[in-house]
Amino acid sequence: MKKLLYILTIGTLLFSCKKSFLDEDPLSVYTPDNSLQTPAQFQQAINNVYNGVRNIYMGNMNLDTYFGLYYATDFAFNGTDYDPAAKLNAYKATMVPSYFIPQNIWTAYYKIITNANLVIARVPNAAQLSDADKNGFLGQALFFRAWSYKILANLYGGVPIELNQLSQPKYDYVRASRDEVYQQCKKDLQQAIGLLKNINEVSDGVVNKQIAQHILTEVLISLKDYDGAIASASDVINYCGVSLMTSRFGRRANTPGDVYRDLFEYNNQNYSTGNHEGLLVIQTALNNLAAVGDQTAWAVVPSLGGLRIMETTTNTRKNVLFNGSFVDSISSNGIGWIRPTAHFFYEIWTPGDMRNSSYNIVRDLRISGVPSTSPDYGKWYVKDGYKDKTLPADYRDTIRNFYPVIRKTSPSAGDFVPAAGPAMVTNLTNPFGGMLLNGATKLFMQKYMARAAETYLLRAEAYLGKSQLQNAADDINVLRNRANATPATAAEMNMDYILDERLRELYLEEFRAVTLTRLGLLYDRDKRYNPRSGLTIEQYHNLWPIPSTEITQNTGAVLQQNEGYQQ
Secondary structure, three states: OOOOOOOOOHHHHHOOEOOOOOOEOOOOOOOOOOOOOOHHHHHHHHHHHHHHHHHHHOOOOOHHHHHOOOOOOOOEEEHHHOOOOOHHHOHHHHOOOOOHHHHHHHHHHHHHHHHHHHHHHHHHHOOOOOHHHHHHHHHHHHHHHHHHHHHHHHHHOOOOOOOOOOOOOOOOOOOOOHHHHHHHHHHHHHHHHHHOOOHHHOOOOOOOHHHHHHHHHHHHHHOOOHHHHHHHHHHHHOOOOOOOOOOOOOOOOOOOOOHHHHOOOOOOOOHHHOOOOEEEEEOOOOOOOOOOOEOHHHHHOOOHHHOEEEOOOOOOEEEOOHHHOOEOOOOOOOOOOEEEOHHHHHHOOOOOOHHHOOOOEEOOOEOOOOOOOOOOOOOEOOOOOOHHHOOHHHOHHHHHHOOOEEOOOOOOOOOHHHHHOHHHEEEEEOOOOOEEEOOOOOEOOOEEEEEHHHHHHHHHHHHHHOOOHHHHHHHHHHHHHHOOOOOOOHHHOOHHHHHHHHHHHHOOOOOHHHHHHHHOOHHHHHHHHOOOHHHOOOHHHHOOOOOHHHHHHOOOOOOOOOOOOOO
């Protein structure tokens, strides 16, 4: 573990951010004695922790690693390596201890833990901090340490626990049990809750009491303390400063749309904008050198620029979209890398569900890439039968070039300039509305770590654990009623239903692989719903492998591999 459990060096502090979580303000000279004494120095240290979290949520890492948190699940597969299957589409051959995805994720989260440990170790003896500052910095660091260990335990099972600031590398780690890791998370979170302020008392993007209670809820479910989980979730749900958004709000409240779309409009996420559902929002901003752009939209939107039809008059292949370009009224640019499954697109929805409305998932396109004199011009690609005419040799059209377009990670028309910069929008108009886009891949939009909607889902899961099926259905129906969806019944309540409801509510928000490994259901759900990784996944893949380099470098003790994996 010498690569990750390390003492935080001077260099990492020099490039962290100040109170805005984005603006850089490096201090002049550091020595080991003065690097963490003043409130400004501690602020930079805690911002370094936030930066690590933001890098994960915005995909500021190897993209296969980041996307691996979403696909090879019941939600999606890798559209770029479909046939022949490669990477996580060939799950058994690829998800091995030497694979870079489990190594990179392990490293990223332990780095956050290491940086949090530095703050935790230094706060008690920091004479220049007020008691309020000490509480704030310590509470935030404890939260992120617990959150990181929770993710590691969900993915890998038991992992080594390090709670101290290290002055030199260690090579004698052993794995704590999974429950021991969760117990440490519980301890950290309970302490953090006692230190942190409420969400309406902190700035946007700052860890608060309610997000800590939310994460504690999940940890307590993993410990099978269902009563504790219900109480923790209820503390969030019943807090006067938190509520689901049930009416139109924000910058586009007076334009066509729905409240679910409002949750994801550009600059609608933060508490200060009137959104009281987001519990912690990851901050970013265009034209800030310390900010990170998000590439999720680029990955999940299909490669529509390559979509073609056989034009009727000339019998030649023509673009479906005008100039083969993306249109701001539909979505951002896309490459079809994260390709959602048929289960997500076609099997989990009931009529009228707002989360599946055309404002949130676009299921058809008007053909604009042919001459205006063509009989195909203005026809609908799906409704008018063009998709059904796709030849087997053009299977790429149905894998990467066209499938329903998820809009959650894209801004609306008119917001691409503040979200991505003026170079992304051309001065060309699409014949059926909207402006054509250039090929930018990153968007600077805030993202949720968690919303109160998920708190309801976690409480429903805890009620299910107690076999209180009506209470579980009642919590599910809070979300379904907002979405104008058919209410769930107590008889329908099981883990499959809750997982499908998580798909409906939290698609592209939750790290789906983390959820499924937490529940021990990655194998089951992949086998049933993923057309690629489901072909080779085995039951032992319900946990990810311990990275082989961590085992071989841990020369002073045995770091056990998870069952089923060959070292």
